[in-house]
Amino acid sequence: MTRAAAAILRKDLLIEVRTKQSVPAMALFSVTAFVLFHFGLDRDRLDGELASGVLWVTLLLATVLAVNRLFAHEREQGGLDGLLLAPIDRTAVFVAKAVALYLYLVLLELVAIPAYAILLLGPSPVDQLPALIAVLALANLGLATVGALVAALAAEARARDLLVPLLLLPLLTPVLIAAARATEPLFAVHPETGELGKWAGVLGLYDLVFVLLSVAVFDFLLED
Amino acid sequence: MLYGKRLAPLAFTAAALFALALGLIFFYAPLDADQGFMQKIFYLHVPMAIVALCGFVAGAIMAIQHLRTGLRQWDVRSYVAIHLSIILGLGVLVTGSIWARASWGHWWLWDEPMLVSFLIIFLLYCCYQPLRFSIEDPERQGRYASVFAITAGAFVPVNFIAVRLAEQYTHPRVLSETGGNLPGEMRLTFLVSLVAMASLFVTLWKVELTSKNASDQLRKLRRRLEGAEAGADDEGPEPPIADPEPVGAMR
Numbered sequence: 001m002t003r004a005a006a007a008i009l010r011k012d013l014l015i016e017v018r019t020k021q022s023v024p025a026m027a028l029f030s031v032t033a034f035v036l037f038h039f040g041l042d043r044d045r046l047d048g049e050l051a052s053g054v055l056w057v058t059l060l061l062a063t064v065l066a067v068n069r070l071f072a073h074e075r076e077q078g079g080l081d082g083l084l085l086a087p088i089d090r091t092a093v094f095v096a097k098a099v100a101l102y103l104y105l106v107l108l109e110l111v112a113i114p115a116y117a118i119l120l121l122g123p124s125p126v127d128q129l130p131a132l133i134a135v136l137a138l139a140n141l142g143l144a145t146v147g148a149l150v151a152a153l154a155a156e157a158r159a160r161d162l163l164v165p166l167l168l169l170p171l172l173t174p175v176l177i178a179a180a181r182a183t184e185p186l187f188a189v190h191p192e193t194g195e196l197g198k199w200a201g202v203l204g205l206y207d208l209v210f211v212l213l214s215v216a217v218f219d220f221l222l223e224d
Numbered sequence: 225m226l227y228g229k230r231l232a233p234l235a236f237t238a239a240a241l242f243a244l245a246l247g248l249i250f251f252y253a254p255l256d257a258d259q260g261f262m263q264k265i266f267y268l269h270v271p272m273a274i275v276a277l278c279g280f281v282a283g284a285i286m287a288i289q290h291l292r293t294g295l296r297q298w299d300v301r302s303y304v305a306i307h308l309s310i311i312l313g314l315g316v317l318v319t320g321s322i323w324a325r326a327s328w329g330h331w332w333l334w335d336e337p338m339l340v341s342f343l344i345i346f347l348l349y350c351c352y353q354p355l356r357f358s359i360e361d362p363e364r365q366g367r368y369a370s371v372f373a374i375t376a377g378a379f380v381p382v383n384f385i386a387v388r389l390a391e392q393y394t395h396p397r398v399l400s401e402t403g404g405n406l407p408g409e410m411r412l413t414f415l416v417s418l419v420a421m422a423s424l425f426v427t428l429w430k431v432e433l434t435s436k437n438a439s440d441q442l443r444k445l446r447r448r449l450e451g452a453e454a455g456a457d458d459e460g461p462e463p464p465i466a467d468p469e470p471v472g473a474m475r
Contacts, residue, residue, distance in 0.1 A: 149375065153368060157358040163351060167372075170348035171379055174386035181390060202386055213378050217371045220291050 001095070004088035008096035013103070015073055022069050023107045026062040030112040033058040034119045045122035049180070051187040055116055056139075056180045059105075060172055062112070063143050064165045066104050070097055070151035080155075084222060094148055094218040101151075102144035109136055121187065128186040131196055135186075138203040139179040142210060146171050149214045152221045178202040231430055238427040241420035245413070253413040262326040267413055269319040271421035272312050273342060277380065279309030279425060280349065284377020287370035299366035302373050304432045306352055308425060313346045341387040348376055 016022060037054045038044070046054055074080040083093060113132075117125055125132055150168045154160040178199045185194030249267045256263035283306035290298035320339045325331045334340060355372055359365040 153355070153371060153375075156361075156364060156368060157355055158360070159354065159358045163355055163358065166351045167348070167355065170344050170351075171375070173344050174383055177386045177390045198389070202389060205385070206382055209378055209382055210375075213375060217291070217374055220367050220371055223367065 001089045001092045004086070004092035005095040005099070008083070008093060009099050012073075012096065012100040016100075016104070022066045023104050025069075026065050026104065026108045027111040027115075029065055030058045030062045030108065031115050031119070033061065034116060038120060043120075046120050046187075047122040048188045049184045051121055051123075052180045052184040054120065055113075055183065055187075056176050058116075059109070059112065059139075060143070060169065060176055062108055063101075063105065063147055063172070064168055066101055066108075067147040067151045067168055068161060068164050070101060070148065071155040075155060080222075090219045090222045091215055093222060094152070094214060097151065098144045098148040098214070101147045102140050105140045105143055109140075123187055123189055123191060125187065128191050131186055131193055132183060134200065135179055135182045135196070135203070138200055138207060139175050141207045142175045142203060143172065145207065145210045145214050146175075149210070149218065152218065155221075174206050175203065178206065231427070231434060234423070234427050234430060238420065238423040241416070241423050245417040245420040248413040248416055253410050254407070259327050262323065265319055265323045265326070267417040268421075269316060269323055270414070271418040272319065273316045273338070274418060275421045275425050276309045276312035276316055277345075278422075279305050279312065280345070280380055281377050283309065283373050287373035287377070290366065290370045291374075296366060299370060300433065300436055301429075302370060303356070304429055304436070306349060306373060308428055308432070310346070310349050310352070312425070313342065313349065316342055317346060335391055337384075337388045337391040340391070341384045344383055344387070345376075345380055348379065352376070 034054070037046075037058075041050070041054075043050070071080070074083065113125070113136075147168065150164060150171065154163045154167060157163050182194070182196055182199035182203070185192045185196075245267070249264050253264070253267070255261060283302045286298050286302035286305060290296075290302060317339075320336075320342070321331050324333050324336065324339070332339075352369065352372060356365055356369040359368050
């Protein structure tokens with residue numbers, strides 16, 4: 001299974017490197033969103049809860065872009081039939097897609113967080129980096145898992161571009177709650193760790209539930 | 225053939241229970257000390273919320289059954305349960321909003337974790353039908369809908385935990401709304417309302433299933449009749465028209 005997953009993942013990353021579709025779009029989108037928030041909120045510098053909320057809403061919306069594209073190549077050129085004909089575990093497809101989405105999110109954050117720090121964020125996040133990375137790593141797992149599941153769920157629907165955000169965003173609300181609450185004290189004028197452990201626990205629980213659930217139900221999405 | 229066999233007694237029971245519940249609400253339960261008459265919406269709002277949530281979870285369990293057994297009847301059951309719960313969910317949001325307006329002066333309160341998580345769950349389930357009906361292949365439609373129902377069913381408790389923790393941050397709150405410290409008469413009224421609401425849900429669920437079965441059956445018979453008229457039997461090895469007994473009772 002790991003070999004099959006690695007092969008699919010390699011294919012996806014190769015396509016992404018050659019076509020440069022998802023990650024540049026996500027990065028551009030998030031910088032645009034920061035500009036919009038600057039004017040929409042009429043603030044030059046953000047801190048505390050506002051800073052944390054703006055960052056996480058932007059990341060969630062950027063995730064929607066990648067989820068919309070996650071099965072695009074398979075769909076457009078009939079690659080999914082090839083995948084399904086291959087004698088591999090269906091879970092391998094899910095793992096490959098989720099890992100690909102996770103990597104896209106990491107790449108996005110490598111661009112978006114420095115851009116955010118330069119453009120909008122008041123307090124410097126440099127000192128808080130370890131805690132921030134821990135929250136990002138946990139939240140990305142939830143985003144990638146649920147994102148891959150929703151991408152597969154909506155892949156066969158006619159109105160999939162409409163359905164993906166409508167399905168994904170309510171499902172990701174707990175991630176937003178926990179991640180935004182966790183980073184809120186990190187972005188405060190006088191940073192502190194706050195209730196980091198509690199919110200990391202909520203993120204971990206969410207990740208656990210949805211990883212197990214996705215592995216259990218994903219087979220049924222790719223049955224025929 | 226008679227799907228609605230026990231439907232009439234069930235419907236009468238539900239109607240009687242509902243009448244009893246309304247009688248208890250308006251004539252038996254005491255007026256609340258600080259909310260007065262308005263508090264009586266509680267006997268409608270909370271049972272509706274509990275039944276809707278149970279409906280969502282039941283829909284998820286039926287969806288698991290559907291994926292495990294592959295029988296279409298479980299998919300139909302899950303679909304009807306979720307469909308009814310969405311309607312009840314709308315009722316929960318409306319009555320909750322009215323109650324909030326009457327007792328706190330605002331149509332919406334963000335520090336009421338139950339109401340907020342209910343809104344999120346409701347928004348998620350609103351996508352169930354659009355997702356279901358934008359998939360054309362009927363067999364795949366059922367499978368995808370079941371996967372959605374299971375995912376959303378698992379999401380319900382996770383979401384409650386997250387929202388509740390988020391609100392506890394500023395407003396520590398005990399589960400007293402539905403819980404223990406109701407005086408006896410209020411508790412009795414509440415329990416009767418809950419049972420009435422649950423039996424209403426089951427009745428509606430059965431009615432909807434019966435109607436779906438009947439129209440399914442009708443379509444099948446009509447198709448077979450057309451096939452017989454055209455002189456081509458494309459129905460395969462199925463019993464002849466004269467036999468009214470369905471192949472699978474729920475199909």
